[in-house]
Amino acid sequence: MAISMSSASLPIFRTMLGNLSHFLDKGLAHAQARKFDPQVLVNYRLAPDMLPFNRQIQIACDAAKNGVARLSGVEAPKFEDNETTFEELRARIARTVAWLETVPAARLDGSEDKDITFPVGRDATRTMKGEAYLKHWALPNFFFHVTTAYAILRHNGVELGKSDYLIGAQ
């Protein structure tokens, strides 16, 4: 069966968001086992001018949600970006996955040549064709934040490995 815009987007976002939720489980369990405040991880940054862990999770969710919304034309729910605990971040991921599951594949399929206009920074927009947008913007951006979340936990001693990063691959 040939690849379509829906099959090149929805399953990747869903699977990796499930993996991301699994990282959170391990991060929280690690903090509890070592008896340190899980908020240290929630607020941790790899560099002073990088975004903290909770923002990495929020933006990973948004990369999936906004990417699919723009390609499909299906309106996405707005999230308030107010998650400050592991439990709230897990719920954010779950809400994102639940919404992705409501988007009909047919709304994504055929969007290869659709013009997608999206914000870049605070004051600019950019327009790309749907297929290029998915492959060169939405997916790389999504993986960036999933992997950075992983790196923050790993840097802080959470026992994660490549098998955790790829745990949902079937």
Next chain:
Amino acid sequence: MAISMSSASLPIFRTMLGNLSHFLDKGLAHAQARKFDPQVLVNYRLAPDMLPFNRQIQIACDAAKNGVARLSGVEAPKFEDNETTFEELRARIARTVAWLETVPAARLDGSEDKDITFPVGRDATRTMKGEAYLKHWALPNFFFHVTTAYAILRHNGVELGKSDYLIGAQ
């Protein structure tokens, strides 16, 4: 135009490997400007049991090269994994991109349902269908190492931003 196995793989790997080479340029320039030994960056790890920067680059290249080789059936060159400088790592990326450019799209197209068997860890193999392998294994693994390389540089003060990470997107 519908997405194909070649269009869902080759342009993503090529573009992101170009971006990765750009990170190297900035990393080396940073070390030279600050007058510290670039080898500190080459050997840097985010955690004692994570792989160092040079291995992240090598594995990013291999994720692209081996992924395309397995899907296409075109034999890939073997690299010796002996890069220990920025210059050698840039050459590794360039050799990988040069090889990717020789792989005919037609050899990748139609590989959606091909059984792909690949090593997992030291003693095991796994088999997935081509499309699932690309979407849930080869691409996530590739982005993992590109992003981890970025994170190592960022953690060490190299001035990189999202616009660098996505610099080749067109």
